[in-house]
Amino acid sequence: MPSSASKSVLRYLVSIFVVAVFVFPIAWFALTSIKPISAVFNKDRVVVFDFKPTFDNYRVTVLGGEKENLVGGQSASMGTSGKGAYDGRGSIMSSLIIAVSSTFLATFLALLAAYALSRMKFWGSQGYLNWVLSQRFLPPVAIIIPLVFIFHDLGLRDTHLGIIIAHTLINIPIALLLLKSFFDDVPIEIDQAAMIDGATRFQCFYLVVLPMIRGGIAATAVLCFIFSWTEFILSLFLTNTIRTIPVKITTFVTSTGSEWGYISALGTAAIIPGFIFILLVQNHLVRGLTMGAIKD
Amino acid sequence: MASVKISKLEKQYGAVKVLHSLNLEFADGKFVVLLGPSGCGKSTLLRMIAGLESISSGDVYFDDVRVNDIHSKDRNVAMVFQNYALYAHMSVRKNMAFSMRLKKVDKKIQDEKVAWASSILGLDDYLDRLPKELSGGQRQRVAMGRAIVRDPDVFLFDEPLSNLDAKLRVQMRTEIKDLHQRLKTTTVYVTHDQIEAMTMADEVIIMRDGRIEQSGSPMEIYDRPDNLFVAQFIGSPGMNIIECQVAEDSGVLYAVLDTLCLPLPVNSNVSPGQKIYYGIRPEHLIAAKAPMSFGSSSERLKTESGVVRVVEPTGPEIHVYAKLAGQDVCSISRERIMWAPGDEIFLQPDLQHVHLFDGETQIAL
Ligand SMILES: Nc1ncnc2c1ncn2[C@@H]1O[C@H](COP(=O)(O)OP(=O)(O)OP(=O)(O)O)[C@@H](O)[C@H]1O
Numbered sequence: 001m002p003s004s005a006s007k008s009v010l011r012y013l014v015s016i017f018v019v020a021v022f023v024f025p026i027a028w029f030a031l032t033s034i035k036p037i038s039a040v041f042n043k044d045r046v047v048v049f050d051f052k053p054t055f056d057n058y059r060v061t062v063l064g065g066e067k068e069n070l071v072g073g074q075s076a077s078m079g080t081s082g083k084g085a086y087d088g089r090g091s092i093m094s095s096l097i098i099a100v101s102s103t104f105l106a107t108f109l110a111l112l113a114a115y116a117l118s119r120m121k122f123w124g125s126q127g128y129l130n131w132v133l134s135q136r137f138l139p140p141v142a143i144i145i146p147l148v149f150i151f152h153d154l155g156l157r158d159t160h161l162g163i164i165i166a167h168t169l170i171n172i173p174i175a176l177l178l179l180k181s182f183f184d185d186v187p188i189e190i191d192q193a194a195m196i197d198g199a200t201r202f203q204c205f206y207l208v209v210l211p212m213i214r215g216g217i218a219a220t221a222v223l224c225f226i227f228s229w230t231e232f233i234l235s236l237f238l239t240n241t242i243r244t245i246p247v248k249i250t251t252f253v254t255s256t257g258s259e260w261g262y263i264s265a266l267g268t269a270a271i272i273p274g275f276i277f278i279l280l281v282q283n284h285l286v287r288g289l290t291m292g293a294i295k296d
Numbered sequence: 297m298a299s300v301k302i303s304k305l306e307k308q309y310g311a312v313k314v315l316h317s318l319n320l321e322f323a324d325g326k327f328v329v330l331l332g333p334s335g336c337g338k339s340t341l342l343r344m345i346a347g348l349e350s351i352s353s354g355d356v357y358f359d360d361v362r363v364n365d366i367h368s369k370d371r372n373v374a375m376v377f378q379n380y381a382l383y384a385h386m387s388v389r390k391n392m393a394f395s396m397r398l399k400k401v402d403k404k405i406q407d408e409k410v411a412w413a414s415s416i417l418g419l420d421d422y423l424d425r426l427p428k429e430l431s432g433g434q435r436q437r438v439a440m441g442r443a444i445v446r447d448p449d450v451f452l453f454d455e456p457l458s459n460l461d462a463k464l465r466v467q468m469r470t471e472i473k474d475l476h477q478r479l480k481t482t483t484v485y486v487t488h489d490q491i492e493a494m495t496m497a498d499e500v501i502i503m504r505d506g507r508i509e510q511s512g513s514p515m516e517i518y519d520r521p522d523n524l525f526v527a528q529f530i531g532s533p534g535m536n537i538i539e540c541q542v543a544e545d546s547g548v549l550y551a552v553l554d555t556l557c558l559p560l561p562v563n564s565n566v567s568p569g570q571k572i573y574y575g576i577r578p579e580h581l582i583a584a585k586a587p588m589s590f591g592s593s594s595e596r597l598k599t600e601s602g603v604v605r606v607v608e609p610t611g612p613e614i615h616v617y618a619k620l621a622g623q624d625v626c627s628i629s630r631e632r633i634m635w636a637p638g639d640e641i642f643l644q645p646d647l648q649h650v651h652l653f654d655g656e657t658q659i660a661l
């Protein structure tokens with residue numbers, strides 16, 4: 001038997017290794033974003049730290065500064081794209097609007113449905129749940145063409161509302177399933193106790209059960225947000241002028257070259273809102289909110 | 297406060313009937329205990345009174361108002377659940393005040409009520425804690441507190457003490473009874489613990505498989521069980537039951553099993569050859585180290601000898617388990633006779649306290 005000290009050293013080593021594996025691509029990506037072009041595209045060797053940091057990539061993509069077309073091949077692509085081609089500010093705004101709205105909508109709608117499915121036994125409730133889940137059986141790309149036509153006819157193509165609806169629809173099944181399992185964890189006697197205390201069905205839901213699963217709601221919202229924030233294919237097909245961040249970044253890959261500096265700068269910047277969002281809800285991401293409700 | 301009347305109440309889950317046409321009446325202010333083995337339908341009946349379970353057929357009345365179609369929240373009952381069902385995200389204070397908050401009771405009255413309840417229940421120091429920061433007994437008292445601040449018409453308790461340790465259970469038993477004597481609210485209390493039922497109830501209702509076996513005051517049920525099931529269910533240790541046959545010897549009737557010959561009370565409603573269950577409570581089975589001698593009037597009494605198996609001193613009493621003609625019997629005595637396993641023991645039923653049940657119908661004779 002290894003001693004507990006060597007066990008814990010081993011544990012540390014393993015966790016450091018795992019974290020390193022996961023963090024490396026992101027760290028490299030972030031590092032690239034502050035490298036000058038000469039360091040990104042160095043034909044002779046891989047430049048790791050020995051470069052002069054520049055925030056030029058952020059200035060252009062996040063702050064909307066002018067792209068410097070310096071002579072001497074300082075730009076990766078030769079094309080002189082239109083003014084503002086690398087300005088990511090609009091995309092950040094669009095992505096924020098879409099991700100926040102669709103997260104809110106999906107979570108809200110799924111909450112109501114999940115409570116009903118968890119608490120009320122009505123005809124077809126199981127079938128309904130399976131049907132909702134079946135909406136996720138097809139990958140989004142399989143329905144993209146009909147969706148484009150439908151959205152076009154409804155006037156929803158290339159609108160924020162359109163993508164919000166699309167993302168909400170994709171997120172609802174998973175949110176519903178998750179939230180239902182959280183509701184199922186709350187014993188039904190809690191609702192009944194509240195009802196005997198004089199609560200209406202809605203008061204049971206709102207005042208008693210909802211606060212008890214707020215950890216689950218937070219987790220669900222994080223998942224919805226991350227999906228919407230990173231979703232690519234639907235946003236690509238459903239829009240022309242509105243460009244969410246993932247779509248915008250792909251336009252930095254041009255026929256004449258890839259702007260790795262800009263890609264990594266906008267990409268790194270895009271990690272931040274999700275990160276902040278998770279920090280905000282992380283306090284609620286604790287298990288065991290129903291602890292103490294029942295005798296165990 | 298209200299009386300509760302239940303008339304032809306039935307409950308069915310699909311094809312399975314779990315309550316069979318129950319008729320019951322609980323007078324205003326009474327403490328009624330529903331007692332029965334696990335799965336007999338006690339909780340179901342209680343939940344139907346609370347309005348949490350739909351009624352398959354029959355009626356429930358509070359006073360003379362039929363409440364079948366009245367929603368739980370409007371029935372003005374308070375319930376303590378088998379698992380407490382506290383609001384985990386609310387402090388003890390908020391848990392107790394929740395019903396008043398919904399009714400928009402004046403904040404000052406809310407505080408007064410909570411203070412009153414917490415002082416009765418000894419929760420003063422815990423008002424700002426969350427349920428998860430309390431012990432099981434304290435949680436149980438919070439559940440009680442939530443009920444008593446309500447001034448309900450009826451209190452419903454579903455095995456509230458079943459998870460407490462023995463000492464706390466005894467203490468809470470007294471507290472609940474005391475509370476009932478102060479508040480005088482009609483109370484329906486579910487338990488499968490016959491000691492709880494005996495000690496707390498004004499009226500005990502014994503259920504089995506969705507039917508009522510007997511109802512009455514604890515002592516009535518203890519002294520005069522209607523049938524074998526009730527006789528065996530009530531009392532701890534349970535009544536000794538010996539399945540035997542009535543025989544006649546020179547004009548006197550005995551209950552006979554193999555070599556065992558038990559005296560029958562005079563005027564017993566039995567006839568020779570009849571199969572009967574002979575019941576005698578342990579405290580009425582007198583034990584001695586030597587054959588007992590009786591006066592001339594008791595000439596036909598016989599002491600039966602057996603062998604001691606297990607001795608359990610409880611303090612005030614000694615429980616002796618013995619083998620008597622192949623039957624396990626128990627005798628309780630307050631005398632400090634020292635028994636050892638294997639000792640010969642002479643047992644003598646107190647004829648005034650013999651219970652006889654028909655061998656076929658199991659109904660008291
Ligand atoms: N939802 C249900 N569907 C089908 N049968 C049920 C349902 N709920 C309860 N039952 C059955 O009804 C019967 C009575 O249940 P109930 O909960 O009233 O028993 P109980 O007397 O309270 O038992 P315990 O002492 O174990 O709590 C049981 O046999 C149980 O199997």
Ligand SMILES: [Mg+2]
Pocket residue numbers: 338339340378454
């Ligand atoms: Mg029960």
